[in-house]
Amino acid sequence: MRATFRNLFDDLNVAAFVRNRHGHAVSVLRWAxxxxxxxxxxxxxxxxxxxxxxxxxxxxxxxxxxxxxxxxxxxxxxxxxxxxxxxxxxxxxxxxxxxxxxxxxxxxxxxxxxxxxxxxxxxxxxxxxxxxxxxxxxxxxxxxxxxxxxxxxxxxxxxxxxxxxxxxxxxxxxxxxxxxxxxxxxxxxxxxxxxxxxxxxxxxxxxxxxxxWGIHHGVYRIDAVVPVDALLVAKAGIAGVAFGLVGLAFAEANHALGGWLKRIVPYGPLRPVIGGVAVIALVYLVGTRDYLGLGTLAATPGGLTIFSFFGPDTHPWSWALKLLFTVVTLSSGFKGGEVTPLFFIGAALGNALAPMFGVPTGVFAAIGFVALFAGAANTPLACTFMGIELFGAAYAVPIAVACFVAYLCSGHTGIYLSQRVAVPKVPGGGLAPNATLRDARTDRAARRRTRP
The missing domain is CATH 1.10.3080.10 (Clc chloride channel)
Incomplete structure (x- = not known):
């Protein structure tokens, strides 16, 4: 009888199962x-x-x-x-x-x-x-x-x-x-x-x-309620083209101006000096300080912030001005990141596009908020989830459509040049397997130089 149970135990491979689960539990505990x-x-x-x-x-x-x-x-x-x-x-x-x-x-x-x-x-x-x-x-x-x-x-x-x-x-x-x-x-x-x-x-x-630690994040609300139908999804997809192209423009402008400054000013500490002077000049040129900093707080009650673009007022060119201020700041060597300014640019662009599509500004501001980042960073899945976490699941479908279209339209460029191209967005791009976005930029520049 004992031999029979032992054979059954072996046939079921229970010992191996227990050993594997034990090893898995130890691994989980170790990682925790x-x-x-x-x-x-x-x-x-x-x-x-x-x-x-x-x-x-x-x-x-x-x-x-x-x-x-x-x-x-x-x-x-x-x-x-x-x-x-x-x-x-x-x-x-x-x-x-x-x-x-x-x-x-x-x-x-x-x-x-x-x-x-x-x-x-x-x-x-x-x-x-x-x-x-x-x-x-x-x-x-x-x-x-x-x-x-x-x-x-x-x-x-x-x-x-x-x-x-x-x-x-x-x-x-x-x-x-x-x-x-x-x-x-x-x-x-x-x-x-x-x-x-x-x-x-x-x-x-x-x-x-x-x-x-008591840190609170901004809460963005979409006050308007519109049905998520095929027409809204189509509009989000068309707007996604604009979000992707502006994301591409942001990344390329940042890399191009940064590279140019490094060539003409080899001494690193002087580059942010030039950038700082340029930012001050831009403030006087546009007559406002609304495009400085993160864009989440305003110095005056009527100042522009990201929250402003979820309101009923339209701001046609705020996205372009914030893009200009941010590119000058980051390309000259100041530290920080690109994403919160991209949120500002995306929400402002969505706000500007909303009247053209007959959509409430808050809806397109929310879609642009994440979609432009999706195009610039080549992370459509993460940005779709971010849109749902920030704005709720009601507009998940148009958010996802805009993020994926923006991703496709931004091409093989982005704010992170060390990203690799595992699966090209379009076939036949001539890229080597697992080439980085930096390699893609170099290849495009070489082809432009050899073009008759």
Whole structure:
């Protein structure tokens, strides 16, 4: 009888099943012990960062003369990076590169450098965002944890992805979008599902930690109610073309102006000085300071913010002015990120397009908010989830359509040049397998030079 049960036990392979489940449980526990403290650390730093941005923005509002010190602040940040931050100058692109091809890792000093550089940028009025800082905080801390725990290359790659998810989820309050962004941003046309659960855990812990410190995120409301029918979806798809093209223009202008400044001004600390002077000149040219900073707070009650574009008033050219201010700021070497300005540009463009399509401004502002980012960052899935997390599921279909159309229309370009093209958007593009967006830009430039 005992032999019969033993044979049955072997046939069912219960022992192997138990061993596999035990190994899986140990792996889950091990990753939890790594991810929770890492993501909590990132969430805490993001909370301190968001509090600092709010504080320095209010200081700038109270002391408008600080704008005239923008070139001085830019020189200070540029000099700091020139002396001690050359190895982290790549920013988000460095993190993406380390995930693709692990090498020297992400230096831990990236975290304090980008924190300080972004706060200085906003104190003096540069038009920049916060996503770049959050991602770099997350990548730097995750890399530090990986080195301390002596993780192998494969596990370090996963940990870096979770660092991105924790930072993104914490700084925007959108953990699902943060997790998907970390999986999707690495390569066009491919999602890294191997890190799906770790990224979701990290994004949730990062967001919860940030909230536990008393940080609150902006709440955007779509006051108008329109039926989600085939006509609205078609309009969203057509508008998605505009969002994609403007996202493409933003990325290309940023790279082109940045490259030009590096050629004519080899000494790094001088480039933000020039950019600071240009931003001051733009303020006087357009006659307003509404396009400085993040765009989430206004110095005066009637000033423009992202929230303004969800109201009934139309602002036809605000998207173009914010694009100009942001490109000048970031391409000259100021620190921060592109995403919050892209939210501003997208919401403003949606606001401007809404009357042409006969749609309430709030609806198209919400769609543009995420769709333009989807085109510029090549992350349509993450941006669709972000739209649902921020605005609810009622407009999920037009949001998704606009995000995917914008993604297709932005071409093989984007704000992150280290992204790889795993699956080309259009066949026959002539790109080498797994070419980066930087390679794609170089290839396009070479073809233009050889064109008769």
């Amino acid at each position: 012990l790594i991810l929770v403290p890492m993501a909590a650390t990132v969430g805490t730093l993001c909370a301190a960062f968001l509090w600092s941005l709010d504080a320095v923005t209010r200081v700038r509002f109270a002391a408008p003369w600080l704008l005239y010190l923008l070139p001085v602040g830019g020189f200070a940040v540029g000099l700091l990076y020139h002396l001690s931050g050359r190895s982290v100058e790549g920013g988000n692109n460095l993190i993406v590169e380390q995930i693709h091809e692990p090498g020297g890792g992400v230096p831990l000093r990236m975290a304090p450098l980008i924190f300080f550089g972004t706060v200085v940028t906003h104190l003096f009025g540069g038009s920049a965002g916060r996503e770049g800082t959050a991602v770099q905080l997350g990548g730097s801390i995750a890399s530090g944890f990986g080195r301390a725990l002596k993780l192998d290359a494969e596990n370090t790659q996963v940990l870096l992805m979770t660092g991105i998810a924790a930072g993104f989820g914490a700084v925007f309050g959108t953990p699902i979008a943060g997790a998907v962004f970390a999986l999707e941003v690495l390569a066009i046309g491919r999602v890294e599902y191997r890190a799906l659960v770790p990224c979701l855990v990290a994004a949730l812990v990062g967001d919860w930690t940030c909230l536990a």
